[in-house]
Amino acid sequence: MLDLFIADDHQLFREGLVSLIQSQSDFHVIGQADNGETALDMIKTHTPDVAILDISMPCIDGIRICEMVQQKQIKTKIVMVTMDDDVRTAKRALQAGSHGYLLKDDAFSELIHAVKEVSEHKTFISQKVASQLALSSSEPQSPLTHREKQIVQLIAEGLTNKEIAKKLFISVKTVDTHRFRAMKKLNIHHVVDLVKYAFSHGLVEK
Template sequence: MITIAIAEDHQSLIDGIKLFLEYEDGIRVTGEANDGERLLEIVRLKRPDVVLTDIRMPKMDGITATRLIKKEFPAIKVIAFSMFEQDEAISQMEEAGASGYILKNSSLKTVLAAIRTVAAGDTFFDSSLKNSHTAKKDNSDVPLSKREHEIVKLIGEGRTSQEIADLLFIGKTTVDTHRKNILKKLSLHGKSELLRYSMEKKYDF
Protein backbone atom coordinates (compact mmCIF):
# COMPACT_ATOMS: atom_id res chain seq x y z
CA MET A 1 0.00 0.00 0.00
CA ILE A 2 1.35 3.42 -1.04
CA THR A 3 0.20 6.13 1.37
CA ILE A 4 -0.09 9.71 0.11
CA ALA A 5 -0.22 13.18 1.65
CA ILE A 6 -1.38 16.05 -0.58
CA ALA A 7 -0.57 19.73 0.00
CA GLU A 8 -2.36 22.30 -2.13
CA ASP A 9 -3.98 25.61 -1.23
CA HIS A 10 -6.97 24.94 -3.51
CA GLN A 11 -9.13 22.37 -1.71
CA SER A 12 -11.09 21.57 -4.87
CA LEU A 13 -7.91 20.29 -6.51
CA ILE A 14 -7.14 18.06 -3.53
CA ASP A 15 -10.70 16.71 -3.63
CA GLY A 16 -10.38 15.89 -7.33
CA ILE A 17 -7.14 13.97 -6.86
CA LYS A 18 -8.52 12.12 -3.84
CA LEU A 19 -11.63 11.10 -5.75
CA PHE A 20 -9.52 9.75 -8.61
CA LEU A 21 -7.14 7.84 -6.34
CA GLU A 22 -9.99 6.24 -4.37
CA TYR A 23 -10.47 3.80 -7.24
CA GLU A 24 -6.80 2.82 -7.48
CA ASP A 25 -5.70 -0.39 -5.82
CA GLY A 26 -2.73 -0.09 -3.50
CA ILE A 27 -2.92 3.69 -3.02
CA ARG A 28 -4.49 5.55 -0.10
CA VAL A 29 -4.57 9.28 0.73
CA THR A 30 -3.84 9.55 4.46
CA GLY A 31 -3.51 13.31 4.85
CA GLU A 32 -4.13 16.67 3.21
CA ALA A 33 -3.00 20.23 3.86
CA ASN A 34 -3.63 23.71 2.50
CA ASP A 35 -0.32 25.21 3.63
CA GLY A 36 3.27 24.14 4.22
CA GLU A 37 3.14 24.20 8.01
CA ARG A 38 0.11 21.90 8.09
CA LEU A 39 1.87 19.60 5.60
CA LEU A 40 4.77 19.15 8.03
CA GLU A 41 2.33 18.32 10.82
CA ILE A 42 0.61 15.73 8.62
CA VAL A 43 3.93 14.16 7.58
CA ARG A 44 5.15 13.91 11.18
CA LEU A 45 1.84 12.35 12.24
CA LYS A 46 1.08 10.04 9.32
CA ARG A 47 4.54 9.28 7.84
CA PRO A 48 3.24 8.86 4.26
CA ASP A 49 5.28 7.10 1.57
CA VAL A 50 4.78 9.92 -0.93
CA VAL A 51 4.04 13.64 -0.60
CA LEU A 52 2.44 15.55 -3.47
CA THR A 53 2.99 19.24 -2.82
CA ASP A 54 2.42 22.60 -4.46
CA ILE A 55 5.37 24.99 -4.50
CA ARG A 56 3.58 28.25 -3.71
CA MET A 57 1.57 27.87 -0.49
CA PRO A 58 0.68 30.04 2.53
CA LYS A 59 2.79 30.03 5.73
CA MET A 60 5.55 27.87 4.22
CA ASP A 61 6.35 27.23 0.56
CA GLY A 62 6.74 23.77 -0.92
CA ILE A 63 10.49 24.11 -1.40
CA THR A 64 11.11 24.78 2.29
CA ALA A 65 8.63 22.09 3.32
CA THR A 66 10.32 19.56 1.03
CA ARG A 67 13.75 20.37 2.45
CA LEU A 68 12.49 19.88 6.02
CA ILE A 69 10.62 16.68 5.17
CA LYS A 70 13.68 15.14 3.51
CA LYS A 71 15.87 16.17 6.43
CA GLU A 72 13.61 14.50 9.00
CA PHE A 73 12.34 11.62 6.87
CA PRO A 74 14.79 10.85 4.03
CA ALA A 75 12.78 7.81 2.90
CA ILE A 76 9.65 9.84 2.12
CA LYS A 77 9.37 10.67 -1.58
CA VAL A 78 8.24 14.15 -2.62
CA ILE A 79 6.62 15.15 -5.91
CA ALA A 80 6.29 18.82 -6.83
CA PHE A 81 2.83 19.69 -8.17
CA SER A 82 3.03 23.14 -9.71
CA MET A 83 1.95 25.53 -12.44
CA PHE A 84 5.54 26.77 -12.80
CA GLU A 85 7.60 25.38 -15.69
CA GLN A 86 10.74 27.45 -15.11
CA ASP A 87 14.02 25.57 -14.80
CA GLU A 88 14.78 27.52 -11.62
CA ALA A 89 11.68 26.20 -9.85
CA ILE A 90 12.39 22.63 -10.98
CA SER A 91 16.02 22.84 -9.88
CA GLN A 92 15.09 24.31 -6.48
CA MET A 93 12.70 21.43 -5.81
CA GLU A 94 15.29 18.87 -6.94
CA GLU A 95 17.93 20.41 -4.70
CA ALA A 96 15.45 20.33 -1.82
CA GLY A 97 15.11 16.59 -2.38
CA ALA A 98 12.06 16.13 -4.61
CA SER A 99 11.97 12.96 -6.72
CA GLY A 100 9.42 14.23 -9.22
CA TYR A 101 7.87 17.32 -10.79
CA ILE A 102 4.52 17.46 -12.56
CA LEU A 103 2.35 20.31 -13.76
CA LYS A 104 -1.12 21.10 -12.46
CA ASN A 105 -2.54 20.80 -15.96
CA SER A 106 -1.23 17.24 -16.22
CA SER A 107 -3.75 14.42 -16.55
CA LEU A 108 -4.70 12.45 -13.46
CA LYS A 109 -3.08 9.44 -15.13
CA THR A 110 0.19 11.36 -15.08
CA VAL A 111 -0.28 12.09 -11.38
CA LEU A 112 -0.84 8.38 -10.78
CA ALA A 113 2.21 7.41 -12.84
CA ALA A 114 4.35 9.88 -10.90
CA ILE A 115 3.19 8.47 -7.56
CA ARG A 116 3.87 4.87 -8.52
CA THR A 117 7.23 5.74 -10.10
CA VAL A 118 8.70 7.67 -7.17
CA ALA A 119 7.30 5.15 -4.67
CA ALA A 120 9.33 2.51 -6.52
CA GLY A 121 12.48 4.58 -6.02
CA ASP A 122 12.76 6.26 -9.43
CA THR A 123 12.37 9.89 -10.49
CA PHE A 124 9.48 11.24 -12.55
CA PHE A 125 9.34 14.47 -14.51
CA ASP A 126 6.36 15.52 -16.58
CA SER A 127 7.11 14.74 -20.24
CA SER A 128 6.26 18.30 -21.29
CA LEU A 129 8.80 19.53 -18.73
CA LYS A 130 11.45 17.03 -19.69
CA ASN A 131 11.84 18.47 -23.16
CA SER A 132 12.43 22.03 -21.99
CA HIS A 133 14.27 21.20 -18.78
CA THR A 134 16.76 18.73 -20.19
CA ALA A 135 17.23 19.79 -23.78
CA LYS A 136 20.02 22.21 -22.91
CA LYS A 137 21.75 19.43 -20.99
CA ASP A 138 21.76 16.86 -23.77
CA ASN A 139 24.92 18.18 -25.33
CA SER A 140 27.25 15.52 -26.65
CA ASP A 141 29.87 18.16 -27.44
CA VAL A 142 30.52 18.92 -23.76
CA PRO A 143 34.20 18.04 -23.18
CA LEU A 144 34.36 15.45 -20.41
CA SER A 145 37.68 13.86 -19.56
CA LYS A 146 38.25 10.12 -19.93
CA ARG A 147 37.93 9.70 -16.16
CA GLU A 148 34.70 11.71 -16.13
CA HIS A 149 33.29 9.51 -18.91
CA GLU A 150 34.16 6.44 -16.84
CA ILE A 151 32.41 7.87 -13.80
CA VAL A 152 29.30 8.87 -15.78
CA LYS A 153 29.14 5.33 -17.21
CA LEU A 154 29.32 3.81 -13.71
CA ILE A 155 26.72 6.24 -12.37
CA GLY A 156 24.44 5.07 -15.19
CA GLU A 157 24.93 1.51 -13.94
CA GLY A 158 23.62 2.58 -10.54
CA ARG A 159 26.97 2.55 -8.74
CA THR A 160 27.45 4.56 -5.57
CA SER A 161 30.40 6.91 -5.11
CA GLN A 162 32.12 4.37 -2.86
CA GLU A 163 31.63 1.57 -5.40
CA ILE A 164 32.99 3.79 -8.17
CA ALA A 165 36.00 4.65 -6.00
CA ASP A 166 36.70 0.96 -5.37
CA LEU A 167 36.36 0.03 -9.05
CA LEU A 168 38.65 2.85 -10.23
CA PHE A 169 41.10 2.56 -7.30
CA ILE A 170 40.63 6.18 -6.28
CA GLY A 171 39.31 7.85 -3.14
CA LYS A 172 35.62 8.53 -2.58
CA THR A 173 36.35 12.25 -2.14
CA THR A 174 37.98 12.22 -5.58
CA VAL A 175 34.83 10.68 -7.06
CA ASP A 176 32.70 13.33 -5.34
CA THR A 177 34.92 16.05 -6.79
CA HIS A 178 34.55 14.56 -10.27
CA ARG A 179 30.78 14.46 -9.77
CA LYS A 180 30.72 18.17 -8.95
CA ASN A 181 32.84 18.99 -11.99
CA ILE A 182 30.60 16.89 -14.25
CA LEU A 183 27.49 18.62 -12.92
CA LYS A 184 29.04 22.00 -13.61
CA LYS A 185 30.21 21.09 -17.13
CA LEU A 186 26.84 19.64 -18.11
CA SER A 187 24.79 22.37 -16.38
CA LEU A 188 22.98 19.74 -14.34
CA HIS A 189 21.41 20.26 -10.93
CA GLY A 190 21.65 17.49 -8.36
CA LYS A 191 22.12 13.75 -8.23
CA SER A 192 18.84 12.87 -9.91
CA GLU A 193 19.64 14.90 -13.05
CA LEU A 194 23.11 13.38 -13.27
CA LEU A 195 21.67 9.88 -12.89
CA ARG A 196 19.04 10.53 -15.55
CA TYR A 197 21.66 11.97 -17.91
CA SER A 198 24.02 9.04 -17.39
CA MET A 199 21.26 6.49 -17.97
CA GLU A 200 20.12 8.19 -21.19
CA LYS A 201 23.63 8.28 -22.63
CA LYS A 202 25.06 5.29 -24.43
CA TYR A 203 28.73 4.74 -23.73
CA ASP A 204 30.82 2.16 -25.55
CA PHE A 205 34.13 1.60 -23.77
Protein backbone atom coordinates in the same frame (compact mmCIF):
# COMPACT_ATOMS: atom_id res chain seq x y z
CA MET B 1 -0.79 -0.43 -0.11
CA LEU B 2 0.78 3.02 -0.45
CA ASP B 3 -0.11 5.74 2.07
CA LEU B 4 -0.39 9.14 0.39
CA PHE B 5 -0.77 12.69 1.66
CA ILE B 6 -1.92 15.69 -0.41
CA ALA B 7 -1.39 19.41 0.20
CA ASP B 8 -2.71 22.15 -2.08
CA ASP B 9 -4.41 25.41 -1.16
CA HIS B 10 -6.93 25.12 -4.03
CA GLN B 11 -9.72 23.04 -2.53
CA LEU B 12 -11.39 21.85 -5.73
CA PHE B 13 -8.10 20.77 -7.28
CA ARG B 14 -7.01 19.03 -4.07
CA GLU B 15 -10.30 17.18 -3.72
CA GLY B 16 -10.05 16.13 -7.36
CA LEU B 17 -6.65 14.57 -6.69
CA VAL B 18 -8.01 12.84 -3.59
CA SER B 19 -10.85 11.32 -5.63
CA LEU B 20 -8.44 10.18 -8.32
CA ILE B 21 -6.13 8.50 -5.82
CA GLN B 22 -8.97 6.87 -3.89
CA SER B 23 -10.09 5.21 -7.12
CA GLN B 24 -6.93 3.08 -6.95
CA SER B 25 -7.25 0.00 -4.77
CA ASP B 26 -3.55 0.03 -3.84
CA PHE B 27 -3.49 3.70 -2.73
CA HIS B 28 -4.74 5.14 0.56
CA VAL B 29 -5.05 8.87 1.35
CA ILE B 30 -4.11 9.38 5.00
CA GLY B 31 -4.77 13.12 5.01
CA GLN B 32 -4.79 16.44 3.22
CA ALA B 33 -3.93 20.06 3.96
CA ASP B 34 -4.37 23.52 2.48
CA ASN B 35 -1.14 25.04 3.83
CA GLY B 36 2.51 24.13 4.19
CA GLU B 37 2.70 24.24 7.98
CA THR B 38 -0.03 21.63 8.41
CA ALA B 39 1.48 19.58 5.60
CA LEU B 40 4.88 19.45 7.26
CA ASP B 41 3.36 18.50 10.62
CA MET B 42 1.37 15.69 8.98
CA ILE B 43 4.43 14.36 7.15
CA LYS B 44 6.48 14.37 10.36
CA THR B 45 3.71 12.64 12.31
CA HIS B 46 2.47 10.05 9.83
CA THR B 47 5.42 9.57 7.41
CA PRO B 48 3.33 8.73 4.32
CA ASP B 49 5.01 6.79 1.52
CA VAL B 50 4.42 9.68 -0.89
CA ALA B 51 3.44 13.31 -0.28
CA ILE B 52 1.93 15.27 -3.17
CA LEU B 53 2.62 18.97 -2.62
CA ASP B 54 1.90 22.20 -4.42
CA ILE B 55 4.95 24.47 -4.52
CA SER B 56 3.09 27.70 -3.76
CA MET B 57 1.25 27.35 -0.45
CA PRO B 58 0.58 29.56 2.58
CA CYS B 59 2.97 29.39 5.58
CA ILE B 60 5.67 27.16 4.06
CA ASP B 61 6.18 26.47 0.36
CA GLY B 62 6.54 22.99 -1.08
CA ILE B 63 10.26 23.29 -1.83
CA ARG B 64 11.05 24.35 1.74
CA ILE B 65 9.01 21.41 3.03
CA CYS B 66 11.07 19.14 0.79
CA GLU B 67 14.31 20.56 2.19
CA MET B 68 13.14 20.04 5.76
CA VAL B 69 12.02 16.46 5.05
CA GLN B 70 15.51 15.77 3.69
CA GLN B 71 17.22 17.44 6.65
CA LYS B 72 15.22 15.37 9.11
CA GLN B 73 15.81 12.21 7.05
CA ILE B 74 12.10 11.44 6.76
CA LYS B 75 11.58 8.61 4.28
CA THR B 76 8.52 10.17 2.62
CA LYS B 77 9.03 10.73 -1.11
CA ILE B 78 7.68 13.99 -2.53
CA VAL B 79 5.96 14.76 -5.82
CA MET B 80 5.58 18.45 -6.61
CA VAL B 81 2.37 19.32 -8.47
CA THR B 82 2.51 22.87 -9.79
CA MET B 83 1.55 25.37 -12.47
CA ASP B 84 5.19 26.53 -12.63
CA ASP B 85 6.91 25.16 -15.74
CA ASP B 86 10.03 27.30 -15.27
CA VAL B 87 13.09 25.07 -15.50
CA ARG B 88 14.79 27.00 -12.69
CA THR B 89 11.97 26.17 -10.29
CA ALA B 90 12.08 22.54 -11.34
CA LYS B 91 15.82 22.43 -10.68
CA ARG B 92 15.31 23.98 -7.23
CA ALA B 93 12.68 21.36 -6.40
CA LEU B 94 14.83 18.46 -7.57
CA GLN B 95 17.90 19.82 -5.77
CA ALA B 96 15.80 20.10 -2.62
CA GLY B 97 15.11 16.37 -2.84
CA SER B 98 11.81 16.10 -4.71
CA HIS B 99 11.36 12.81 -6.55
CA GLY B 100 8.70 14.12 -8.91
CA TYR B 101 7.79 17.34 -10.71
CA LEU B 102 4.34 17.23 -12.26
CA LEU B 103 2.57 20.11 -13.98
CA LYS B 104 -1.05 20.63 -12.94
CA ASP B 105 -2.11 20.49 -16.59
CA ASP B 106 -0.89 16.87 -16.60
CA ALA B 107 -1.91 15.94 -13.07
CA PHE B 108 -5.11 14.01 -13.70
CA SER B 109 -3.63 11.98 -16.57
CA GLU B 110 -0.17 11.30 -15.07
CA LEU B 111 -0.41 11.46 -11.27
CA ILE B 112 -1.01 7.74 -10.73
CA HIS B 113 1.97 6.85 -12.90
CA ALA B 114 4.09 9.50 -11.19
CA VAL B 115 3.30 8.15 -7.71
CA LYS B 116 4.09 4.58 -8.76
CA GLU B 117 7.40 5.70 -10.28
CA VAL B 118 8.62 7.57 -7.21
CA SER B 119 7.45 4.80 -4.89
CA GLU B 120 9.87 2.54 -6.80
CA HIS B 121 12.76 4.97 -6.16
CA LYS B 122 12.54 6.53 -9.63
CA THR B 123 12.16 10.18 -10.65
CA PHE B 124 9.15 11.46 -12.58
CA ILE B 125 9.15 14.77 -14.44
CA SER B 126 6.42 16.13 -16.73
CA GLN B 127 7.54 15.87 -20.35
CA LYS B 128 7.49 19.62 -21.00
CA VAL B 129 9.77 20.31 -18.04
CA ALA B 130 11.95 17.28 -18.77
CA SER B 131 12.61 18.63 -22.27
CA GLN B 132 13.61 22.03 -20.88
CA LEU B 133 15.90 20.38 -18.34
CA ALA B 134 17.57 18.39 -21.09
CA LEU B 135 18.21 21.56 -23.09
CA SER B 136 19.58 23.43 -20.08
CA SER B 137 21.92 20.60 -19.11
CA SER B 138 24.31 21.65 -21.86
CA GLU B 139 24.66 25.13 -20.33
CA PRO B 140 27.75 25.93 -18.18
CA GLN B 141 27.19 24.84 -14.58
CA SER B 142 27.41 27.34 -11.73
CA PRO B 143 30.34 26.80 -9.34
CA LEU B 144 28.04 27.53 -6.40
CA THR B 145 26.43 24.89 -4.24
CA HIS B 146 22.66 24.89 -3.78
CA ARG B 147 22.98 26.51 -0.35
CA GLU B 148 25.37 29.19 -1.67
CA LYS B 149 22.89 30.01 -4.44
CA GLN B 150 20.11 30.29 -1.87
CA ILE B 151 22.10 32.74 0.20
CA VAL B 152 23.21 34.81 -2.80
CA GLN B 153 19.58 34.97 -3.91
CA LEU B 154 18.38 36.14 -0.49
CA ILE B 155 21.15 38.73 -0.27
CA ALA B 156 20.06 40.05 -3.67
CA GLU B 157 16.47 40.18 -2.40
CA GLY B 158 17.64 42.53 0.35
CA LEU B 159 17.62 40.25 3.39
CA THR B 160 20.16 40.75 6.16
CA ASN B 161 22.39 37.92 7.38
CA LYS B 162 20.21 37.58 10.47
CA GLU B 163 17.03 37.38 8.38
CA ILE B 164 18.64 34.80 6.06
CA ALA B 165 19.74 32.71 9.04
CA LYS B 166 16.21 32.73 10.45
CA LYS B 167 14.64 31.87 7.09
CA LEU B 168 16.99 28.95 6.40
CA PHE B 169 17.16 27.72 10.01
CA ILE B 170 20.94 28.13 10.17
CA SER B 171 23.28 30.34 12.20
CA VAL B 172 24.43 33.81 11.18
CA LYS B 173 27.99 32.46 11.19
CA THR B 174 27.00 29.79 8.67
CA VAL B 175 25.45 32.45 6.44
CA ASP B 176 28.72 34.42 6.60
CA THR B 177 30.71 31.32 5.69
CA HIS B 178 28.56 30.50 2.66
CA ARG B 179 28.62 34.11 1.48
CA PHE B 180 32.42 34.25 1.79
CA ARG B 181 32.79 30.99 -0.16
CA ALA B 182 30.41 32.16 -2.88
CA MET B 183 32.24 35.45 -3.33
CA LYS B 184 35.61 33.66 -3.40
CA LYS B 185 34.43 31.17 -6.06
CA LEU B 186 33.05 33.99 -8.20
CA ASN B 187 36.05 36.26 -7.62
CA ILE B 188 33.69 38.94 -6.33
CA HIS B 189 34.82 41.39 -3.67
CA HIS B 190 31.77 43.59 -3.06
CA VAL B 191 28.18 42.71 -2.16
CA VAL B 192 26.84 44.97 -4.92
CA ASP B 193 28.64 42.79 -7.48
CA LEU B 194 27.18 39.70 -5.83
CA VAL B 195 23.71 41.19 -6.29
CA LYS B 196 24.47 41.89 -9.96
CA TYR B 197 25.55 38.26 -10.36
CA ALA B 198 22.29 37.03 -8.84
CA PHE B 199 20.19 39.04 -11.29
CA SER B 200 22.30 38.26 -14.36
CA HIS B 201 22.28 34.52 -13.66
CA GLY B 202 18.57 34.20 -12.98
CA LEU B 203 18.77 33.65 -9.22
CA VAL B 204 16.40 36.59 -8.79
CA GLU B 205 13.67 37.71 -11.15
CA LYS B 206 14.39 41.03 -12.84
